[in-house]
Amino acid sequence: MREVYFYGTCLVDLFFPDAGMAGIQLLREAGVKVIFPDGQTCCGQPAFNCGYWEEARDVARAQVALFPRDLPVILPSGSCAGMMKNHYPELFHGQPDEAEVRAFSGRVYELTQFLVDVLQVQLKDLGEPVKVTWHSSCHAVRDLGLKGQPQALLGQLAQVELAPLAREHECCGFGGTFSVRQPEISGAMSCDKAADAEATGASVLLSTDGGCLLNVNGTLEAKRSPLRVQHIAEFLWERTHAR
Amino acid sequence: MHAEREILFRESAAAALLDPQLRANFRRAMDGLISKRQAQFPDPRDLQELRDLSTAIRSRSLLRLPELLEQLEASCTKNGIQVHWAETCEQANELILGLLQARGAKTLVKGKSMVSEEMHLNAFLEANGVEAIESDLGEYIIQLDGETPSHIIMPAIHKNKDQIARQFSQKIKDAKYTEDVDELTAMARKVLRQKFLEADAGLSGVNFAVAETGTLCLVENEGNGRMSTHVPPLHIAVMGLEKVVADLESVAPLYAILTRSATGQAVSTYFNLITGPRGADEKDGPREVHLVILDNGRSRIYADPELRATLRCIRCGACMNHCPVYTRVGGHAYEAVYPGPIGKILTPQMEGVGVRHDLVHGSSLCGACGEVCPVEIPIPEILVRLRREATHSDPGSQVAGKGTGRLASEDWTWRLWAAVLKRPALYRLATWFATRLGGALPAGVPLLREWTRTRTQPVPARRSLSERMRAEGGSHD
Amino acid sequence: MTDARTAILGRLRAGGGEGPLPPLDTAVMERRQWPPAERVARLRRGMEAVHTEFLDATPADWPAVVRAFCDREALPNLMFGPASEAGAALAAAWPAGGTQLLPYDRPVEAFKEELFTTVAAGFTGTVGGVAETGGLLLMPGPAEPRLLSLVPPIHLALLRASTLQDSLWHAVKALGWGRSLPPNALLISGPSKTADIEQTLAYGVHGPKRLIVVLVHDLA
Missing domain, CATH: 3.40.50.1860 (Rossmann fold)
Known part of the structure; x- marks a missing residue:
């Protein structure tokens, strides 16, 4: 069975948990085992964007550590996925753990990206117009x-x-x-x-x-x-x- | 040109937002420019290839900058164009005044030049007894009102025709009130042609300077650039030192992408190549051509490999046309010569990130600017870099004012933020409180107070996703 | 300002522009090509879109076409460069009476005011045209002064269809502009225009109000 990690993101965690649950259910329904590691907080983007890269790195490092296996990491957010995929390598440039972080970044997907590009899901509409x-x-x-x-x-x-x-x-x-x-x-x-x-x-x-x-x-x-x-x-x- | 005091973008932007006329003028103009540009690039592959080529040309120019500037100087000199160098705006102004005074010149007609705006040349010349007349229609309109450009390509874009009609009827001799654009244009034509005829000297900017041939390229639609550079006996061109390109072959792609990005035109009315003063047998053209090459902080920007990309800019203005912030506040709110996204990265580098720290935070980092930039300047990334420079003092950095631009609470806020978010237990505690009490926070607390100016208070869910997944158990690794 | 020069170049050299030069892939420029007949149509479309007017002519009758235009418009005069090939041909074929041909044969200082106020139209040749976007290529000089195509309210330009280039990119190569240039060379795509008032196009702001291309159909 295909396995993936799910990264909730802080905003979904706090304000849109139903969206997070729905994302996990959609993946499960497509036959994927979803692993939701405990201890997730934030991707670090707010500090990164404000120029506080040491702080952003501390937080980012704690997230990367939660996803050690070589599995896709799925996020219900394009912004956080962009941060983890494209800006982590920049943030960790020259750091001792750069290689590890780059490998992690390579595994990051936004949810709809994964549903369409990788799982090629077919949905059946049951709702009203x-x-x-x-x-x-x-x-x-x-x-x-x-x-x-x-x-x-x-x-x-x-x-x-x-x-x-x-x-x-x-x-x-x-x-x-x-x-x-x-x-x-x-x-x-x-x-x-x-x-x-x-x-x-x-x-x-x-x-x-x-x-x-x-x-x-x-x-x-x-x-x-x-x-x-x-x-x-x-x-x-x-x-x-x-x- | 370092600013002395802290300039808060938030304050001037907030004031601009209260002007519905200004917002309507900009919205209409920017929507029009966006769709005109789009129509010029029907094929995304062509666009990307042209951007890649243009980026490569500009990057190559910068990599070879000192060598190309020397070659430009040699070529120009050979062609009879006299080359001058200025480290600062003050030097450039003095230089130009000296050239004018030595020839007894009292009036100067100007083609559009943003570098001359950077130098505040007009005010300097006026103070020294030389009348400087802006001849680009937009520049002329704002000069009548003592204003500065609100856009680098369309300087009077903040005004509508009613405002211009009123202004012309009051400030141009014998002018009647009309809102007819053709009639308004004809009035300006009449005044300015007399100025071209009589002017002792002309001044222009430079879009591209060609090192190999010693050619100054000018892009324009109105013909005022040609008038300013061909009619008076003396032509002075001013350029930022980054404007040089290796050869004329390199100019063709840049020109192709410049006009399309700027105003959605496949070609401008005039593309004028000036390679020398009036030749021996020529019957017109200036007797003398001078080129002033200005640094004004550019060599410092150049020294930083990441920030150097700022100097690739070909001044098309597409970044401002597509900027959701610029569209709403207009160019004057930036209180800078270069407004919009390019101004947000250029101004702090020229004037200091400390005094301009609020400007580098005046962006949602939406990326629209970087997406349309014809030479792929990573404006959002550079903004983030400058935010870092403003709050940190990296010993290797040459950025002006580094480490002097932060909010009082900023350092400890981020420290606290990181301390909580790198410790899941603390985060769990914080979210527990937020989910239970979040809705009960008084709206007056900082941040929430700003948020709720135009929005309702966000209410956290009763149980966080993590909490629900913990309760579910099963899927944890 | 030798010291400013030294200081600036010193700083730039210290700032270091090291690293390999990125390659230039010019395919996007190269592939903008059209067969000769289509070039003419493209140029015309592009220029007409910005209010350029066209007069069709043959290699033999173009002076008469110019004359007919002047008669139709009742132009009092037309200024030209007598030493240029096109100018000489025009003068040779110009009937007496009607529109007066004014030679631009002396330094502008001698008649600047007259040029600005009484000359009705200027006539020039071209060294080519640009099909991609529309546009005329001019090389003003001793035989055809710079202001002929700028100051009079009407600019008449002679363009031979056989001289059209695909694009400015191709023209720079074909005309050898990349190696050496006269003091002035330029591209003109239409009459002078502005959109500085409310993005509304207005023609004839500083330069010519009308651009008339006398298009000589000389393609085999």
Whole structure:
């Protein structure tokens, strides 16, 4: 039986555990044994992006140590996957454990990437007709290089209509510490994103990333919008299982 | 040109965000520029190959920079272009003033030059009795109002035609009020052609300087660049020292990607190659051509192998056109000569990361800038590097102001953050509290206070994923 | 400023540009090629898109085509370079009366004001054209001064279809510009234009308001 590791990420751990559970269930349903090592915290990206690389390294090192076996590491986040896959080698450049970290980075996948590219899952839609829209997280697309895997999965769902989001590739304004260091600009970006999302007429905005979801959700709630947000893993699980 | 005081991007950006007219002007303009650029690159493979080639050309130029600058100087000198070097803006200004004064020049018409903005040349010349007239229409518009460019390619992009109509009717002699763009353009034409005719000297920037042939390449649509460089008897060109390329063959790809990236044009109206002053039998053209090569901190940037990529820039402005922050706050909020993403990495390196630390944090690191950059400058990575430079003082680093730009609480916050997150037991404790009490935090606590300006308070789940997986048992390794 | 030069070059040398030069793969430039007839169509499409006007002509009748244009537009005068090949041919075929041919045969200082205020149009030859994007290649000089194609409100340019290059990249090689250049050479793709007011295109901001290409169909 195929085995994989699952890395929850701090935002999913704390704010979207249902999305994490759904991701694990989707993998299991595809016939994969999912190992969820205890002791996961954060990939270290916030400190890395702020220039505190020693601190980021300390935390990153603790994560890498949890995944010793040569198994794929699956993350329900494009941003954290991008950090672990592309920025860990940079962060550990010249460190004694660089080789070990690089090997780890080579095993990292974002969830939809793994579902589509490796497992080639086929989904069967059991839900009612629904119109959704897609927010492509900047890091998932530009940093990790996600190329349409989420859309491919949504495309398998017969009753799901994907409404195009204007300026789909524009940042939602989250940006980690940016959201609190530059709250005015971040807020302006978030409000625009929320307005573009509402204009699609969709009832749900989906994304791969907890940061974007937390941000857009908070903004939509503040303006009492009926539009809700959901992590794609949770949405896929719900659509493929009658409640 | 080191800034003395800390400049907070957050404050000027917040002020700009309150101007709905400004935001509408920028949004409309940037959306237009994004789609025009996209239309110029229908084939992603062609685009990537052209970017790779352009990046390689610029990287090669930088790797051979001192040698190419010497070759450029020799070629120019052979062609009759006199070459001058300036370490600082002050030196460059003095040099230009000296050239003008020696020839009794009182008026200078200017083609568009960002380096001259960097030098604050106009103000310096005015203070010394030389009238400097901006002739690029956008530059002319903002000069009338005593403003600075808000975009490196489209300097007056922050203004709409109503604003320009009002301004022209008030500031141009005998001008009537009109919002017709053709009529407004005709008014400027009339004023400026007289200036070209009468000017004692002309000044231009340089898009590319060709070492092998000693040629200065100028890209423009209006013809004011040609007017400034061909009509007056004296032409002074100013360039940052990074602008040199080896040969004219290298210029063709850069030119092809420059106009497409900048304004979504396959070609500009004029691509002007200047290789010397008026020849022996020529009937027009300047009697003298001078080239001023400016350093102003560039050689320090050059010394760092990672930051050197900053100098690949060909000043197309695509990074600002695609920047979600620039789109919302406009160019003036940066309080810098170069706004937008390129300005966010260039300004702190020129003025110091300490005084400009807030600028390097003025990015969500979305990566749109790096994605469109025609010479693949890794702007987000460089921003992160500069954030590190601002807060740390690496002995090997040459970055200006290193280690002097952090928030008061920053060091211990990250130390505490790491102390918790590298210890699963502490993290578990913290998340236990967060899940049980997170929703009860008062909205006034720092960070939450910023977050909830435009958002509801985030409420942690009642049980974390880790907790649920622990309860489930089975799947742990 | 010898000391500034020494200091700058010293710093750059100390800063060290070591490492191998990255290779240049120019395939993307090379493959922009079209058969001669298509080059003409491309150039025309590209230039017409930015308001360039075209007059079709043959190797024999182009001076008459220029004259007919001047008559149609009732141009009082047309300035040209008498020492250039195209200019000499134009003058030889120019009927008396009507639009007056003005030779640009003396230093501009002698008539700068007149050039700016009374010259209605300028006529120049070209050394080629650029098919990929549209554009004329000019090498102004003693026979055809620089300002002929810049200052008068109308610029008439003679272009022979046989001189079209695929792209600027190919033209630089074909014309030998990469090795040596006259004091001025340039590419012109249309009349002077600006979009500095609200991104709205306006033509004729500083240079010519109209660019008229006299296209000589001389392909075999």
